[in-house]
Amino acid sequence: MGVASAMRQEDVLLPSYRDNGALLWRGVKMEEILLYWGGDERGNLSSGPPHDFPFCIPVGSQAPHAAGVAYALKFRKQQGVAVCLLGDGATSKGDMYEAMNFAGVHRLPVVFVVNNNQWAISVPLKLQTAAQTLAQKAIAAGFYGEQVDGNDIVAVREAANEAIDHARRGCGPRLIEALTYRLGDHTTADDAARYRLPQDVQMRWKEEPIARLRAYLVSQKAWGKAEEEELSSHCQREIDAAVERYLATSSRAPETMFEHLYKDLPAVYAAQREELEGLANA
Protein backbone atom coordinates (compact mmCIF):
# COMPACT_ATOMS: atom_id res chain seq x y z
CA MET A 1 0.00 0.00 0.00
CA GLY A 2 2.84 2.37 0.89
CA VAL A 3 4.62 1.56 -2.37
CA ALA A 4 1.51 1.78 -4.57
CA SER A 5 0.60 5.13 -3.06
CA ALA A 6 3.96 6.48 -4.23
CA MET A 7 3.27 5.48 -7.84
CA ARG A 8 1.79 7.55 -10.61
CA GLN A 9 -0.90 6.32 -12.97
CA GLU A 10 1.62 5.99 -15.84
CA ASP A 11 3.94 3.82 -13.74
CA VAL A 12 3.66 0.09 -14.30
CA LEU A 13 3.00 -2.24 -11.39
CA LEU A 14 4.25 -5.85 -11.55
CA PRO A 15 2.87 -7.40 -8.38
CA SER A 16 3.07 -10.84 -6.82
CA TYR A 17 0.08 -12.70 -5.43
CA ARG A 18 0.49 -11.19 -1.97
CA ASP A 19 -0.09 -7.60 -3.00
CA ASN A 20 -3.84 -7.04 -2.69
CA GLY A 21 -3.27 -3.68 -1.00
CA ALA A 22 -1.32 -2.41 -4.00
CA LEU A 23 -3.95 -3.77 -6.39
CA LEU A 24 -6.78 -2.00 -4.59
CA TRP A 25 -4.80 1.22 -4.53
CA ARG A 26 -4.26 0.92 -8.30
CA GLY A 27 -8.00 0.62 -8.89
CA VAL A 28 -8.49 -3.13 -9.10
CA LYS A 29 -11.89 -3.93 -7.59
CA MET A 30 -12.27 -6.19 -4.61
CA GLU A 31 -14.81 -8.37 -6.40
CA GLU A 32 -12.32 -8.89 -9.24
CA ILE A 33 -9.77 -10.29 -6.81
CA LEU A 34 -12.47 -12.45 -5.21
CA LEU A 35 -13.62 -13.65 -8.61
CA TYR A 36 -10.11 -14.71 -9.68
CA TRP A 37 -9.43 -16.59 -6.44
CA GLY A 38 -12.95 -17.92 -6.57
CA GLY A 39 -11.93 -19.67 -9.78
CA ASP A 40 -13.27 -17.45 -12.56
CA GLU A 41 -11.05 -15.92 -15.26
CA ARG A 42 -13.33 -12.90 -15.44
CA GLY A 43 -11.62 -11.79 -12.25
CA ASN A 44 -8.75 -10.93 -14.59
CA LEU A 45 -10.83 -8.20 -16.23
CA SER A 46 -8.99 -5.72 -14.09
CA SER A 47 -10.19 -2.18 -13.46
CA GLY A 48 -6.61 -1.14 -12.72
CA PRO A 49 -4.38 0.81 -15.13
CA PRO A 50 -4.47 -0.89 -18.56
CA HIS A 51 -0.68 -1.30 -18.70
CA ASP A 52 -0.24 -2.89 -15.25
CA PHE A 53 0.67 -6.56 -15.03
CA PRO A 54 -1.60 -9.12 -13.40
CA PHE A 55 -0.23 -10.44 -10.11
CA CYS A 56 2.30 -13.15 -10.75
CA ILE A 57 1.68 -16.62 -9.33
CA PRO A 58 5.05 -18.29 -10.08
CA VAL A 59 7.53 -16.80 -7.63
CA GLY A 60 9.84 -14.15 -9.02
CA SER A 61 9.21 -14.68 -12.73
CA GLN A 62 7.72 -11.17 -13.04
CA ALA A 63 11.15 -9.65 -12.32
CA PRO A 64 12.44 -10.04 -15.91
CA HIS A 65 9.11 -8.61 -17.14
CA ALA A 66 9.79 -5.54 -15.02
CA ALA A 67 13.18 -5.16 -16.70
CA GLY A 68 11.51 -5.47 -20.12
CA VAL A 69 8.79 -2.98 -19.21
CA ALA A 70 11.41 -0.56 -17.90
CA TYR A 71 13.42 -0.96 -21.09
CA ALA A 72 10.31 -0.14 -23.13
CA LEU A 73 9.60 2.95 -21.00
CA LYS A 74 13.15 4.20 -21.34
CA PHE A 75 13.32 3.36 -25.07
CA ARG A 76 10.20 5.43 -25.70
CA LYS A 77 11.41 8.22 -23.43
CA GLN A 78 8.28 7.88 -21.33
CA GLN A 79 8.22 9.13 -17.76
CA GLY A 80 6.91 5.93 -16.16
CA VAL A 81 8.70 3.64 -13.76
CA ALA A 82 8.26 -0.12 -13.46
CA VAL A 83 7.60 -1.19 -9.88
CA CYS A 84 8.12 -4.87 -9.19
CA LEU A 85 6.85 -6.38 -5.95
CA LEU A 86 8.41 -9.62 -4.76
CA GLY A 87 8.66 -11.75 -1.64
CA ASP A 88 11.77 -12.88 0.23
CA GLY A 89 11.53 -16.31 -1.43
CA ALA A 90 11.86 -14.69 -4.85
CA THR A 91 15.32 -13.39 -3.99
CA SER A 92 16.58 -16.98 -4.12
CA LYS A 93 15.65 -17.31 -7.77
CA GLY A 94 17.87 -16.52 -10.72
CA ASP A 95 14.99 -14.60 -12.29
CA MET A 96 15.40 -11.74 -9.89
CA TYR A 97 19.15 -11.56 -10.16
CA GLU A 98 19.06 -11.75 -13.99
CA ALA A 99 16.50 -8.94 -14.05
CA MET A 100 18.41 -6.74 -11.57
CA ASN A 101 21.66 -7.38 -13.39
CA PHE A 102 20.20 -6.23 -16.72
CA ALA A 103 18.48 -3.26 -15.08
CA GLY A 104 21.83 -2.22 -13.63
CA VAL A 105 23.61 -2.42 -16.99
CA HIS A 106 21.06 -0.15 -18.69
CA ARG A 107 20.23 2.02 -15.67
CA LEU A 108 16.58 1.21 -16.21
CA PRO A 109 13.68 3.01 -14.52
CA VAL A 110 12.66 0.12 -12.29
CA VAL A 111 12.25 -0.31 -8.55
CA PHE A 112 12.30 -3.79 -7.03
CA VAL A 113 10.54 -4.01 -3.69
CA VAL A 114 11.04 -7.14 -1.60
CA ASN A 115 8.35 -7.76 0.95
CA ASN A 116 10.54 -9.67 3.39
CA ASN A 117 8.00 -11.32 5.66
CA GLN A 118 10.58 -13.87 6.84
CA TRP A 119 8.72 -16.90 5.52
CA ALA A 120 8.34 -18.56 2.12
CA ILE A 121 5.46 -20.81 3.15
CA SER A 122 7.31 -22.87 5.81
CA VAL A 123 10.89 -22.00 4.91
CA PRO A 124 12.43 -19.28 7.08
CA LEU A 125 14.76 -16.63 5.71
CA LYS A 126 17.86 -18.25 7.22
CA LEU A 127 17.30 -21.21 4.88
CA GLN A 128 16.85 -18.90 1.86
CA THR A 129 20.14 -17.09 2.19
CA ALA A 130 23.24 -16.55 4.28
CA ALA A 131 23.38 -12.96 3.09
CA GLN A 132 23.10 -10.48 5.93
CA THR A 133 20.35 -8.55 4.16
CA LEU A 134 18.33 -8.91 0.99
CA ALA A 135 18.93 -5.26 0.16
CA GLN A 136 22.62 -5.96 -0.37
CA LYS A 137 21.77 -8.18 -3.34
CA ALA A 138 21.49 -4.95 -5.33
CA ILE A 139 25.20 -4.32 -4.81
CA ALA A 140 26.08 -7.26 -7.06
CA ALA A 141 23.88 -5.72 -9.77
CA GLY A 142 25.62 -2.40 -9.45
CA PHE A 143 22.95 -0.29 -7.82
CA TYR A 144 21.72 0.84 -4.45
CA GLY A 145 19.55 -1.20 -2.14
CA GLU A 146 18.17 -0.26 1.25
CA GLN A 147 16.20 -1.74 4.08
CA VAL A 148 13.09 -0.10 5.40
CA ASP A 149 10.77 -0.91 8.28
CA GLY A 150 7.98 -2.59 6.32
CA ASN A 151 5.58 -2.28 9.25
CA ASP A 152 5.82 1.50 9.11
CA ILE A 153 3.70 2.66 6.22
CA VAL A 154 5.07 6.21 6.41
CA ALA A 155 8.63 4.92 6.10
CA VAL A 156 7.69 2.61 3.24
CA ARG A 157 5.98 5.43 1.39
CA GLU A 158 9.01 7.65 1.91
CA ALA A 159 11.47 5.00 0.69
CA ALA A 160 9.29 4.20 -2.32
CA ASN A 161 8.91 7.89 -3.18
CA GLU A 162 12.62 8.38 -3.11
CA ALA A 163 13.40 5.25 -5.15
CA ILE A 164 10.69 5.86 -7.76
CA ASP A 165 11.74 9.47 -8.12
CA HIS A 166 15.37 8.39 -8.51
CA ALA A 167 14.37 5.95 -11.26
CA ARG A 168 12.12 8.52 -12.95
CA ARG A 169 14.96 11.02 -13.15
CA GLY A 170 16.93 8.47 -15.18
CA CYS A 171 19.31 7.66 -12.35
CA GLY A 172 18.73 3.92 -12.56
CA PRO A 173 17.16 1.09 -10.61
CA ARG A 174 16.72 0.69 -6.86
CA LEU A 175 16.01 -2.20 -4.54
CA ILE A 176 13.99 -1.80 -1.36
CA GLU A 177 13.83 -4.55 1.25
CA ALA A 178 10.77 -3.96 3.42
CA LEU A 179 11.18 -5.86 6.69
CA THR A 180 7.98 -7.31 8.02
CA TYR A 181 6.51 -10.55 9.30
CA ARG A 182 3.83 -12.81 7.89
CA LEU A 183 1.35 -12.88 10.75
CA GLY A 184 -1.13 -15.19 9.04
CA ASP A 185 -0.84 -18.60 7.44
CA HIS A 186 0.51 -18.71 3.89
CA THR A 187 -2.95 -19.55 2.55
CA THR A 188 -6.20 -20.92 3.92
CA ALA A 189 -4.77 -24.37 3.13
CA ASP A 190 -1.66 -23.75 5.23
CA ASP A 191 -1.23 -24.38 8.96
CA ALA A 192 1.72 -22.32 10.14
CA ALA A 193 1.63 -24.00 13.57
CA ARG A 194 3.40 -26.91 11.87
CA TYR A 195 6.59 -24.91 11.43
CA ARG A 196 6.64 -21.95 13.81
CA LEU A 197 5.78 -21.32 17.45
CA PRO A 198 2.54 -19.47 18.20
CA GLN A 199 4.36 -17.37 20.83
CA ASP A 200 6.84 -16.17 18.16
CA VAL A 201 3.95 -15.03 15.98
CA GLN A 202 2.21 -13.50 19.00
CA MET A 203 5.28 -11.34 19.69
CA ARG A 204 5.19 -10.01 16.14
CA TRP A 205 1.62 -8.78 16.53
CA LYS A 206 3.09 -5.91 18.57
CA GLU A 207 4.57 -4.58 15.33
CA GLU A 208 1.40 -5.04 13.31
CA PRO A 209 1.41 -2.10 10.87
CA ILE A 210 -2.22 -1.00 11.16
CA ALA A 211 -2.03 -0.95 14.98
CA ARG A 212 1.17 1.05 14.75
CA LEU A 213 -0.34 3.56 12.36
CA ARG A 214 -3.37 3.87 14.59
CA ALA A 215 -1.22 4.42 17.70
CA TYR A 216 0.80 7.05 15.88
CA LEU A 217 -2.27 8.92 14.64
CA VAL A 218 -3.86 8.78 18.07
CA SER A 219 -0.68 10.14 19.66
CA GLN A 220 -0.84 12.99 17.15
CA LYS A 221 -4.49 13.55 18.10
CA ALA A 222 -5.40 12.93 14.47
CA TRP A 223 -7.50 9.86 15.13
CA GLY A 224 -10.00 8.69 17.68
CA LYS A 225 -12.66 6.16 18.47
CA ALA A 226 -15.31 7.84 16.32
CA GLU A 227 -13.09 7.89 13.24
CA GLU A 228 -12.07 4.30 13.86
CA GLU A 229 -15.67 3.16 14.08
CA GLU A 230 -16.68 5.09 11.03
CA LEU A 231 -13.80 3.70 8.96
CA SER A 232 -14.47 0.20 10.22
CA SER A 233 -18.11 0.22 9.26
CA HIS A 234 -17.30 1.87 5.94
CA CYS A 235 -14.83 -0.93 5.15
CA GLN A 236 -17.31 -3.56 6.27
CA ARG A 237 -19.96 -2.14 3.94
CA GLU A 238 -17.49 -2.08 1.02
CA ILE A 239 -16.43 -5.65 1.66
CA ASP A 240 -20.01 -6.88 2.03
CA ALA A 241 -21.01 -5.18 -1.21
CA ALA A 242 -18.00 -6.64 -3.05
CA VAL A 243 -18.74 -10.13 -1.74
CA GLU A 244 -22.34 -9.72 -2.85
CA ARG A 245 -21.28 -8.70 -6.35
CA TYR A 246 -18.86 -11.61 -6.45
CA LEU A 247 -21.52 -14.10 -5.38
CA ALA A 248 -23.99 -12.67 -7.87
CA THR A 249 -21.66 -13.29 -10.82
CA SER A 250 -23.45 -15.44 -13.35
CA SER A 251 -21.97 -18.71 -14.55
CA ARG A 252 -19.95 -18.77 -17.71
CA ALA A 253 -20.22 -20.93 -20.81
CA PRO A 254 -17.45 -23.59 -20.82
CA GLU A 255 -16.33 -22.75 -24.37
CA THR A 256 -15.24 -19.31 -23.17
CA MET A 257 -12.03 -21.04 -22.03
CA PHE A 258 -10.94 -20.71 -25.67
CA GLU A 259 -11.28 -16.94 -25.57
CA HIS A 260 -8.10 -14.84 -25.62
CA LEU A 261 -5.92 -17.89 -26.19
CA TYR A 262 -4.73 -16.38 -29.44
CA LYS A 263 -5.93 -13.13 -30.97
CA ASP A 264 -7.92 -15.27 -33.40
CA LEU A 265 -8.51 -18.89 -32.51
CA PRO A 266 -6.61 -21.05 -35.04
CA ALA A 267 -8.84 -23.21 -37.24
CA VAL A 268 -7.31 -26.41 -35.93
CA TYR A 269 -8.81 -25.79 -32.45
CA ALA A 270 -12.30 -24.92 -33.66
CA ALA A 271 -13.41 -28.53 -33.39
CA GLN A 272 -12.38 -28.69 -29.73
CA ARG A 273 -14.33 -25.55 -29.00
CA GLU A 274 -17.36 -26.90 -30.82
CA GLU A 275 -17.14 -30.18 -28.91
CA LEU A 276 -17.23 -28.27 -25.64
CA GLU A 277 -20.13 -26.18 -26.86
CA GLY A 278 -22.01 -29.33 -27.84
CA LEU A 279 -21.41 -30.94 -24.43
CA ALA A 280 -22.57 -27.79 -22.68
CA ASN A 281 -25.78 -27.66 -24.73
CA ALA A 282 -26.53 -31.37 -24.49
Added chain:
Amino acid sequence: MPEVTLVDAINLVLARAMQDDPNVIVFGEDVGINGGVFRATAGLQQRFGPERVLDTPLAELLISGLCVGMASQGLKPVGEIQFMGFIYPCIDQLVNHASRLRHRTQGRLSCPMVLRAPCGAGIRAPEHHSEHTEAMLTHIPGLRVVIPSSPERAYGLLLAAIHDPDPVVFLEPTRLYRGARGLVDDNGEALSLDVAFVLREGRDVTLIGWGAILKETLAAAEALADEGISAEVIDLATLKPYDAETILASVAKTGRCVIVHEAARTGGLGAEIAALLAERGLTSLLAPVARVAGYDTVIPLPRLEQSYIPSINRIVSAARRACRFT
Protein backbone atom coordinates in the same frame (compact mmCIF):
# COMPACT_ATOMS: atom_id res chain seq x y z
CA MET B 1 16.34 -11.14 -57.23
CA PRO B 2 19.54 -12.19 -55.48
CA GLU B 3 20.36 -15.75 -54.51
CA VAL B 4 20.96 -15.83 -50.78
CA THR B 5 21.57 -18.32 -47.99
CA LEU B 6 19.03 -18.95 -45.26
CA VAL B 7 21.02 -16.94 -42.73
CA ASP B 8 21.15 -14.05 -45.22
CA ALA B 9 17.38 -14.27 -45.59
CA ILE B 10 16.99 -14.01 -41.80
CA ASN B 11 19.23 -10.97 -41.80
CA LEU B 12 17.28 -9.38 -44.66
CA VAL B 13 13.96 -9.84 -42.95
CA LEU B 14 15.18 -8.53 -39.59
CA ALA B 15 16.49 -5.41 -41.32
CA ARG B 16 13.25 -5.04 -43.25
CA ALA B 17 11.11 -5.40 -40.12
CA MET B 18 13.26 -2.93 -38.19
CA GLN B 19 13.11 -0.44 -41.01
CA ASP B 20 9.32 -0.71 -41.38
CA ASP B 21 8.45 -0.73 -37.68
CA PRO B 22 10.33 1.37 -35.10
CA ASN B 23 8.93 -0.87 -32.35
CA VAL B 24 10.96 -3.87 -33.47
CA ILE B 25 13.87 -4.48 -31.10
CA VAL B 26 16.46 -7.22 -31.56
CA PHE B 27 18.48 -8.59 -28.68
CA GLY B 28 20.33 -11.62 -27.40
CA GLU B 29 23.83 -12.85 -26.71
CA ASP B 30 26.45 -11.50 -29.14
CA VAL B 31 23.85 -10.13 -31.57
CA GLY B 32 25.31 -6.60 -31.51
CA ILE B 33 28.71 -5.76 -32.89
CA ASN B 34 29.46 -9.42 -33.48
CA GLY B 35 26.25 -9.90 -35.48
CA GLY B 36 25.38 -13.16 -33.73
CA VAL B 37 27.43 -16.35 -33.69
CA PHE B 38 25.87 -17.31 -37.04
CA ARG B 39 25.89 -13.66 -38.26
CA ALA B 40 22.10 -13.59 -38.52
CA THR B 41 22.09 -10.07 -37.07
CA ALA B 42 25.24 -8.84 -38.86
CA GLY B 43 25.22 -5.11 -39.54
CA LEU B 44 21.95 -4.46 -37.71
CA GLN B 45 23.46 -2.67 -34.74
CA GLN B 46 25.54 -0.45 -37.00
CA ARG B 47 22.41 0.42 -38.96
CA PHE B 48 19.79 0.73 -36.23
CA GLY B 49 21.87 1.61 -33.19
CA PRO B 50 22.60 -0.06 -29.85
CA GLU B 51 19.20 0.79 -28.33
CA ARG B 52 17.40 -1.32 -30.94
CA VAL B 53 20.02 -4.05 -31.36
CA LEU B 54 21.50 -4.94 -28.02
CA ASP B 55 23.77 -7.51 -26.49
CA THR B 56 22.16 -8.91 -23.38
CA PRO B 57 24.00 -10.41 -20.44
CA LEU B 58 24.49 -14.15 -20.80
CA ALA B 59 21.10 -15.11 -19.38
CA GLU B 60 18.52 -16.95 -21.44
CA LEU B 61 15.70 -16.72 -18.90
CA LEU B 62 16.22 -12.97 -18.93
CA ILE B 63 16.00 -12.79 -22.73
CA SER B 64 12.63 -14.52 -22.78
CA GLY B 65 11.38 -12.52 -19.79
CA LEU B 66 12.44 -9.24 -21.41
CA CYS B 67 10.43 -10.24 -24.48
CA VAL B 68 7.30 -10.57 -22.33
CA GLY B 69 7.85 -7.25 -20.56
CA MET B 70 8.60 -5.32 -23.76
CA ALA B 71 5.79 -6.93 -25.76
CA SER B 72 3.26 -6.14 -23.04
CA GLN B 73 3.97 -2.44 -23.53
CA GLY B 74 3.64 -2.48 -27.31
CA LEU B 75 7.19 -3.13 -28.49
CA LYS B 76 7.94 -5.95 -30.91
CA PRO B 77 10.81 -7.82 -29.30
CA VAL B 78 12.80 -10.33 -31.34
CA GLY B 79 14.98 -12.22 -28.89
CA GLU B 80 17.69 -14.64 -29.94
CA ILE B 81 18.68 -17.75 -28.05
CA GLN B 82 22.11 -18.74 -29.32
CA PHE B 83 21.29 -22.46 -29.72
CA MET B 84 18.15 -24.42 -29.02
CA GLY B 85 20.08 -26.40 -26.40
CA PHE B 86 20.06 -23.25 -24.29
CA ILE B 87 16.37 -22.45 -24.67
CA TYR B 88 15.32 -24.53 -21.67
CA PRO B 89 15.63 -21.73 -19.07
CA CYS B 90 13.05 -19.90 -21.24
CA ILE B 91 10.45 -22.64 -20.92
CA ASP B 92 9.10 -21.18 -17.66
CA GLN B 93 8.57 -17.80 -19.32
CA LEU B 94 7.06 -19.34 -22.46
CA VAL B 95 4.66 -21.64 -20.61
CA ASN B 96 3.75 -19.49 -17.64
CA HIS B 97 3.74 -16.02 -19.15
CA ALA B 98 4.30 -15.45 -22.88
CA SER B 99 1.72 -17.95 -24.07
CA ARG B 100 -0.93 -16.92 -21.55
CA LEU B 101 -0.56 -13.19 -20.99
CA ARG B 102 -3.45 -12.47 -23.38
CA HIS B 103 -5.61 -15.08 -21.69
CA ARG B 104 -4.51 -14.15 -18.17
CA THR B 105 -5.54 -10.54 -18.75
CA GLN B 106 -8.61 -11.54 -20.79
CA GLY B 107 -7.28 -9.63 -23.80
CA ARG B 108 -6.01 -6.51 -22.02
CA LEU B 109 -2.29 -7.24 -22.52
CA SER B 110 -0.78 -9.35 -25.26
CA CYS B 111 2.62 -10.75 -26.06
CA PRO B 112 3.61 -10.22 -29.71
CA MET B 113 7.18 -11.50 -29.33
CA VAL B 114 9.45 -13.67 -31.41
CA LEU B 115 12.07 -15.90 -29.85
CA ARG B 116 14.52 -17.11 -32.48
CA ALA B 117 16.71 -20.15 -31.91
CA PRO B 118 19.00 -22.12 -34.23
CA CYS B 119 18.28 -25.84 -34.02
CA GLY B 120 19.32 -29.23 -35.25
CA ALA B 121 22.33 -31.40 -35.89
CA GLY B 122 24.64 -31.69 -38.86
CA ILE B 123 27.15 -28.88 -38.43
CA ARG B 124 29.66 -30.80 -36.30
CA ALA B 125 28.85 -28.71 -33.26
CA PRO B 126 29.67 -29.61 -29.64
CA GLU B 127 27.24 -31.20 -27.21
CA HIS B 128 24.02 -29.22 -26.50
CA HIS B 129 24.38 -27.39 -29.84
CA SER B 130 22.38 -29.87 -31.99
CA GLU B 131 19.04 -29.99 -30.17
CA HIS B 132 15.76 -30.36 -32.03
CA THR B 133 13.24 -30.39 -29.22
CA GLU B 134 10.29 -28.61 -30.83
CA ALA B 135 7.76 -31.04 -29.35
CA MET B 136 8.21 -29.59 -25.87
CA LEU B 137 7.16 -26.25 -27.36
CA THR B 138 4.31 -27.49 -29.54
CA HIS B 139 2.62 -28.76 -26.40
CA ILE B 140 2.16 -25.22 -25.10
CA PRO B 141 -1.29 -23.67 -25.72
CA GLY B 142 -1.21 -20.05 -26.86
CA LEU B 143 2.19 -20.33 -28.53
CA ARG B 144 3.15 -20.54 -32.19
CA VAL B 145 6.14 -22.61 -33.26
CA VAL B 146 7.51 -22.08 -36.75
CA ILE B 147 10.46 -23.53 -38.67
CA PRO B 148 11.48 -22.73 -42.24
CA SER B 149 13.08 -25.14 -44.71
CA SER B 150 14.38 -22.70 -47.32
CA PRO B 151 15.60 -19.09 -47.55
CA GLU B 152 12.33 -18.03 -49.27
CA ARG B 153 10.20 -19.48 -46.50
CA ALA B 154 12.61 -18.21 -43.84
CA TYR B 155 12.00 -14.71 -45.16
CA GLY B 156 8.22 -14.93 -45.44
CA LEU B 157 7.66 -16.92 -42.25
CA LEU B 158 9.91 -14.83 -40.02
CA LEU B 159 8.24 -11.69 -41.30
CA ALA B 160 4.86 -13.27 -40.51
CA ALA B 161 6.12 -14.22 -37.05
CA ILE B 162 7.17 -10.63 -36.37
CA HIS B 163 3.79 -9.35 -37.60
CA ASP B 164 1.89 -11.96 -35.58
CA PRO B 165 -0.03 -10.65 -32.56
CA ASP B 166 0.89 -13.68 -30.43
CA PRO B 167 4.19 -15.15 -29.20
CA VAL B 168 6.15 -17.17 -31.75
CA VAL B 169 9.17 -19.40 -31.28
CA PHE B 170 11.02 -19.34 -34.59
CA LEU B 171 13.43 -22.23 -35.05
CA GLU B 172 16.21 -21.91 -37.62
CA PRO B 173 17.92 -25.09 -38.88
CA THR B 174 21.65 -24.49 -38.50
CA ARG B 175 22.35 -27.02 -41.25
CA LEU B 176 20.52 -24.78 -43.72
CA TYR B 177 22.00 -21.45 -42.57
CA ARG B 178 24.67 -21.75 -45.25
CA GLY B 179 23.60 -25.06 -46.74
CA ALA B 180 20.47 -23.75 -48.42
CA ARG B 181 20.35 -21.10 -51.12
CA GLY B 182 17.41 -19.55 -52.82
CA LEU B 183 16.11 -16.52 -54.64
CA VAL B 184 14.67 -14.12 -52.11
CA ASP B 185 12.80 -11.02 -53.09
CA ASP B 186 13.11 -8.55 -50.24
CA ASN B 187 9.60 -7.28 -50.88
CA GLY B 188 8.26 -7.20 -47.34
CA GLU B 189 5.69 -9.89 -48.12
CA ALA B 190 4.92 -12.32 -45.34
CA LEU B 191 3.77 -15.91 -45.74
CA SER B 192 0.83 -17.38 -43.85
CA LEU B 193 1.42 -19.08 -40.50
CA ASP B 194 -1.80 -21.03 -40.97
CA VAL B 195 -0.88 -23.26 -43.88
CA ALA B 196 1.57 -26.03 -44.64
CA PHE B 197 3.42 -25.98 -47.97
CA VAL B 198 3.15 -28.73 -50.55
CA LEU B 199 6.68 -28.81 -51.92
CA ARG B 200 6.07 -31.62 -54.38
CA GLU B 201 2.87 -33.19 -55.54
CA GLY B 202 2.45 -36.94 -55.71
CA ARG B 203 -0.12 -39.75 -55.79
CA ASP B 204 1.24 -42.73 -53.85
CA VAL B 205 2.60 -41.59 -50.52
CA THR B 206 2.69 -38.39 -48.45
CA LEU B 207 6.01 -37.47 -46.85
CA ILE B 208 5.64 -34.86 -44.09
CA GLY B 209 8.60 -33.03 -42.60
CA TRP B 210 9.83 -29.67 -41.35
CA GLY B 211 13.10 -27.81 -41.21
CA ALA B 212 16.39 -29.17 -42.55
CA ILE B 213 15.19 -32.75 -42.90
CA LEU B 214 13.11 -31.73 -45.91
CA LYS B 215 16.38 -31.78 -47.84
CA GLU B 216 16.64 -35.54 -47.29
CA THR B 217 12.87 -35.90 -47.69
CA LEU B 218 12.87 -34.21 -51.10
CA ALA B 219 15.87 -36.29 -52.17
CA ALA B 220 13.99 -39.39 -51.03
CA ALA B 221 10.98 -38.35 -53.12
CA GLU B 222 13.31 -38.04 -56.12
CA ALA B 223 14.75 -41.49 -55.49
CA LEU B 224 11.26 -42.94 -55.08
CA ALA B 225 10.23 -41.41 -58.40
CA ASP B 226 13.01 -43.44 -60.05
CA GLU B 227 11.29 -46.55 -58.69
CA GLY B 228 7.94 -45.40 -60.02
CA ILE B 229 6.62 -44.25 -56.62
CA SER B 230 5.07 -40.80 -56.71
CA ALA B 231 5.63 -39.04 -53.36
CA GLU B 232 3.94 -35.86 -52.20
CA VAL B 233 6.13 -33.78 -49.87
CA ILE B 234 4.63 -31.45 -47.28
CA ASP B 235 6.59 -28.86 -45.33
CA LEU B 236 4.56 -28.41 -42.17
CA ALA B 237 6.45 -25.13 -41.43
CA THR B 238 4.11 -23.92 -38.68
CA LEU B 239 4.24 -26.70 -36.10
CA LYS B 240 1.90 -25.08 -33.58
CA PRO B 241 -0.92 -24.65 -34.39
CA TYR B 242 -0.47 -26.91 -37.40
CA ASP B 243 -2.41 -27.18 -40.63
CA ALA B 244 -4.33 -30.44 -40.24
CA GLU B 245 -6.41 -29.95 -43.38
CA THR B 246 -3.47 -30.00 -45.82
CA ILE B 247 -2.24 -33.23 -44.21
CA LEU B 248 -5.67 -34.87 -44.31
CA ALA B 249 -6.31 -33.79 -47.90
CA SER B 250 -2.96 -35.16 -49.03
CA VAL B 251 -3.39 -38.51 -47.27
CA ALA B 252 -6.95 -38.78 -48.59
CA LYS B 253 -5.33 -38.68 -52.02
CA THR B 254 -2.28 -40.89 -51.42
CA GLY B 255 -3.55 -43.25 -48.71
CA ARG B 256 -0.07 -43.52 -47.21
CA CYS B 257 1.97 -41.33 -44.93
CA VAL B 258 5.53 -41.21 -43.69
CA ILE B 259 6.36 -38.53 -41.12
CA VAL B 260 9.99 -37.49 -41.00
CA HIS B 261 11.56 -35.53 -38.16
CA GLU B 262 15.00 -35.03 -36.75
CA ALA B 263 13.70 -34.85 -33.16
CA ALA B 264 13.59 -37.97 -31.00
CA ARG B 265 10.81 -40.35 -31.89
CA THR B 266 8.85 -40.81 -28.65
CA GLY B 267 6.40 -38.01 -28.01
CA GLY B 268 7.64 -36.15 -31.07
CA LEU B 269 5.28 -34.09 -33.20
CA GLY B 270 5.13 -37.08 -35.57
CA ALA B 271 3.09 -38.89 -32.93
CA GLU B 272 0.54 -36.09 -32.99
CA ILE B 273 0.23 -36.28 -36.77
CA ALA B 274 -0.08 -40.07 -36.64
CA ALA B 275 -2.86 -39.65 -34.08
CA LEU B 276 -4.58 -37.09 -36.28
CA LEU B 277 -4.55 -39.56 -39.17
CA ALA B 278 -5.84 -42.36 -36.93
CA GLU B 279 -8.69 -40.14 -35.74
CA ARG B 280 -9.67 -38.38 -38.92
CA GLY B 281 -7.95 -40.12 -41.81
CA LEU B 282 -8.24 -43.83 -40.99
CA THR B 283 -10.59 -44.67 -43.84
CA SER B 284 -8.18 -43.24 -46.40
CA LEU B 285 -5.20 -45.18 -45.10
CA LEU B 286 -3.95 -48.08 -47.20
CA ALA B 287 -0.92 -48.72 -44.96
CA PRO B 288 0.15 -47.99 -41.37
CA VAL B 289 1.44 -44.48 -40.79
CA ALA B 290 5.22 -44.60 -40.46
CA ARG B 291 7.63 -42.37 -38.61
CA VAL B 292 11.26 -41.85 -39.56
CA ALA B 293 12.74 -39.90 -36.69
CA GLY B 294 15.78 -39.24 -34.61
CA TYR B 295 16.42 -42.02 -32.14
CA ASP B 296 15.39 -41.90 -28.48
CA THR B 297 18.98 -41.26 -27.50
CA VAL B 298 21.05 -38.25 -26.59
CA ILE B 299 21.94 -36.59 -29.90
CA PRO B 300 25.42 -37.97 -30.59
CA LEU B 301 28.56 -35.90 -30.87
CA PRO B 302 29.64 -35.06 -34.45
CA ARG B 303 31.30 -38.39 -35.30
CA LEU B 304 27.95 -40.15 -35.13
CA GLU B 305 25.51 -37.35 -35.87
CA GLN B 306 25.00 -38.42 -39.49
CA SER B 307 23.82 -41.79 -38.21
CA TYR B 308 21.27 -40.01 -36.03
CA ILE B 309 19.74 -37.69 -38.62
CA PRO B 310 17.12 -39.56 -40.70
CA SER B 311 18.83 -40.52 -43.93
CA ILE B 312 17.48 -40.59 -47.47
CA ASN B 313 17.69 -44.37 -47.32
CA ARG B 314 15.60 -44.63 -44.17
CA ILE B 315 12.94 -42.38 -45.67
CA VAL B 316 12.91 -44.26 -48.98
CA SER B 317 12.65 -47.62 -47.17
CA ALA B 318 9.76 -46.45 -45.03
CA ALA B 319 7.91 -45.08 -48.06
CA ARG B 320 8.60 -48.24 -50.02
CA ARG B 321 7.26 -50.40 -47.17
CA ALA B 322 4.13 -48.26 -47.01
CA CYS B 323 3.58 -48.65 -50.76
CA ARG B 324 4.11 -52.42 -50.65
CA PHE B 325 1.87 -52.95 -47.63
CA THR B 326 -1.02 -55.28 -48.29
